[in-house]
Amino acid sequence: MRKTKSIKLGYSLKLALNGLFKNRVMTFSSVLVLFSCLVIMGSFLLVAVNVNENVNKIDGYNKIVVFAEKDTNDYDLELMREALERIDGVESVVFKSNEEALEEQLSEYNLQSEFLLEMYRDDNPLKDSFVLTYEPNASVETIKLHIDNTVDHVAKYNINMDVVTQINGLKNAFAIIASWLMILLFVVSIFVIINTVKLSVYARRDEIALMRYIGATDLFISLPYLIEGLIIGIVSAALAFGAQFLLYKYLMLDLIGRYDIITIIPFAELRNIIILGFTVIGIAMGFTGSIISLKKYNKENA
Amino acid sequence: MIKFTNVSKTYGDNTHALRNLTLEIKDGEFVFIVGPNGAGKTTLTKLMLHEELPTSGKIEVNGYDVVNIKKRHIPHLRRTVGVVFQDFRLFEKMTVFDNIAFAMHVVGTPKRVIKKKVHTLLKLVELEGKGGSYPYMLSGGEQRRVALARALANNPDTIIADEPTSNSDKNSSEHLMRLLAKVQEHNKTVIVITHDLSAVKRLDKRVITLADGAVISDIPGGDNDEEN
Ligand SMILES: Nc1ncnc2c1ncn2[C@@H]1O[C@H](COP(=O)(O)OP(=O)(O)OP(=O)(O)O)[C@@H](O)[C@H]1O
Ligand SMILES: [Mg+2]
Numbered sequence: 001m002r003k004t005k006s007i008k009l010g011y012s013l014k015l016a017l018n019g020l021f022k023n024r025v026m027t028f029s030s031v032l033v034l035f036s037c038l039v040i041m042g043s044f045l046l047v048a049v050n051v052n053e054n055v056n057k058i059d060g061y062n063k064i065v066v067f068a069e070k071d072t073n074d075y076d077l078e079l080m081r082e083a084l085e086r087i088d089g090v091e092s093v094v095f096k097s098n099e100e101a102l103e104e105q106l107s108e109y110n111l112q113s114e115f116l117l118e119m120y121r122d123d124n125p126l127k128d129s130f131v132l133t134y135e136p137n138a139s140v141e142t143i144k145l146h147i148d149n150t151v152d153h154v155a156k157y158n159i160n161m162d163v164v165t166q167i168n169g170l171k172n173a174f175a176i177i178a179s180w181l182m183i184l185l186f187v188v189s190i191f192v193i194i195n196t197v198k199l200s201v202y203a204r205r206d207e208i209a210l211m212r213y214i215g216a217t218d219l220f221i222s223l224p225y226l227i228e229g230l231i232i233g234i235v236s237a238a239l240a241f242g243a244q245f246l247l248y249k250y251l252m253l254d255l256i257g258r259y260d261i262i263t264i265i266p267f268a269e270l271r272n273i274i275i276l277g278f279t280v281i282g283i284a285m286g287f288t289g290s291i292i293s294l295k296k297y298n299k300e301n302a
Numbered sequence: 303m304i305k306f307t308n309v310s311k312t313y314g315d316n317t318h319a320l321r322n323l324t325l326e327i328k329d330g331e332f333v334f335i336v337g338p339n340g341a342g343k344t345t346l347t348k349l350m351l352h353e354e355l356p357t358s359g360k361i362e363v364n365g366y367d368v369v370n371i372k373k374r375h376i377p378h379l380r381r382t383v384g385v386v387f388q389d390f391r392l393f394e395k396m397t398v399f400d401n402i403a404f405a406m407h408v409v410g411t412p413k414r415v416i417k418k419k420v421h422t423l424l425k426l427v428e429l430e431g432k433g434g435s436y437p438y439m440l441s442g443g444e445q446r447r448v449a450l451a452r453a454l455a456n457n458p459d460t461i462i463a464d465e466p467t468s469n470s471d472k473n474s475s476e477h478l479m480r481l482l483a484k485v486q487e488h489n490k491t492v493i494v495i496t497h498d499l500s501a502v503k504r505l506d507k508r509v510i511t512l513a514d515g516a517v518i519s520d521i522p523g524g525d526n527d528e529e530n
């Protein structure tokens with residue numbers, strides 16, 4: 001039984017390689033398109049994570065400072081914290097008492113004196129506050145709305161709206177362009193793979209008809225074409241990974257990473273996700289192309 | 303066993319290829335099916351292989367309920383029936399050996415077994431030593447014997463030969479009929495569709511005559527001469 005299986009696979013693999021080689025122009029096009037697709041997708045992704053990484057460092061971005069009304073008691077402050085933590089998209093809430101704020105300010109002015117601290121202690125002009133950090137994708141407008149409606153004792157809050165809006169606008173534009181480009185490329189890839197596989201199915205149509213008569217299973221008949229798709233997917237993914245590595249190394253790390261203010265995430269940290277993503281998408285695209293092609297063929301020849 | 307019970311087949315709206323046909327062929331029988339063009343002979347074989355479905359009626363082939371068969375069992379049904387096509391359908395780019403081996407590859411037979419079996423089959427159809435030839439190097443009669451060897455490759459219970467002797471001279475058609483008779487001796491059911499009445503007469507086997515989609519006569523073997 002085992003032996004039988006391995007021979008079947010060997011035979012299918014041989015036919016698959018044969019088919020790919022016979023239609024090498026189409027095979028090459030398939031690999032090229034899928035490869036471009038993956039590299040473009042990967043590049044967008046890598047740029048996006050790096051942009052995110054750097055944007056999050058910008059002061060005031062994705063942080064909101066909520067000030068409590070003066071003389072809010074501890075119990076109400078605790079209620080405030082709970083209410084703030086409940087808001088969707090809020091990642092963390094850090095309480096800063098007016099004393100801490102005072103110390104901080106004094107130290108900023110190099111006035112680190114116990115004396116001043118003591119002097120203001122009982123008549124602290126500053127307010128207690130909470131520093132909210134929200135998720136990069138959360139909507140600031142919604143969070144604002146929630147603060148206004150569900151949190152009591154709020155004196156005021158600070159959001160650096162300009163920075164937020166601008167950066168979010170850029171992020172959205174980037175995401176939209178990336179998505180459309182990717183969808184377009186995936187459609188083109190699938191289309192090219194379908195036609196590549198179709199050509200090799202067509203080249204062997206007599207054989208396939210006879211195989212059916214003889215009693216070959218559908219799986220056996222389809223296997224070479226599924227393998228063709230698989231090979232196209234894996235080869236494209238492997239090439240795309242190599243290209244992505246080089247692009248990242250030379251363009252991101254060496255060229256852009258030279259500027260100290262920009263942090264570029266080391267490739268090693270992203271390598272696994274890229275490998276996984278490319279392999280899964282490559283194989284999925286290859287298989288999908290083959291399956292659609294076979295379905296179409298079976299329909300036309302049923 | 304092959305059993306058609308009240309089988310009708312209508313193509314489109316009004317081409318009645320078979321009309322309420324009932325017939326039974328026992329295991330190990332040799333049967334000729336004759337009849338004019340368009341009588342429904344090829345349709346009969348297509349129905350047996352689940353290549354076409356009947357409009358109504360019941361079909362049983364080698365233990366399979368062909369009409370209600372599960373899709374994944376169709377290949378197994380087909381492995382019990384070997385078909386010799388009128389146009390041979392040999393692969394021009396494969397040697398005789400590979401043409402026969404192909405049928406076994408397709409059902410997952412190990413290489414070692416294939417090699418042995420092909421030699422046995424070539425011997426059976428009297429084409430020893432032709433394994434390395436390509437189909438175009440062979441005469442029409444020889445090609446037909448390759449097709450027969452291939453049909454036998456997976457050890458089917460039934461062999462169907464559709465017009466196996468058309469366009470061939472008397473000698474080669476006699477040769478093929480003799481081989482088919484030999485196949486029957488290996489406990490296989492043999493169904494021969496033909497217009498070649500001389501072959502029919504010579505072999506003295508059961509003869510089913512179809513016309514316009516119905517059985518118009520069914521003469522058992524051995525009684526042939528008396529009833530004519
Ligand atoms: N796929 C099809 N679609 C429509 N009509 C068909 C189809 N196949 C066969 N027919 C019709 O069904 C009838 C029986 O055809 P069939 O091929 O079974 O005859 P046959 O006995 O094999 O004839 P021949 O001796 O010419 O091979 C004919 O009228 C034919 O035109
Ligand atoms: Mg016919």
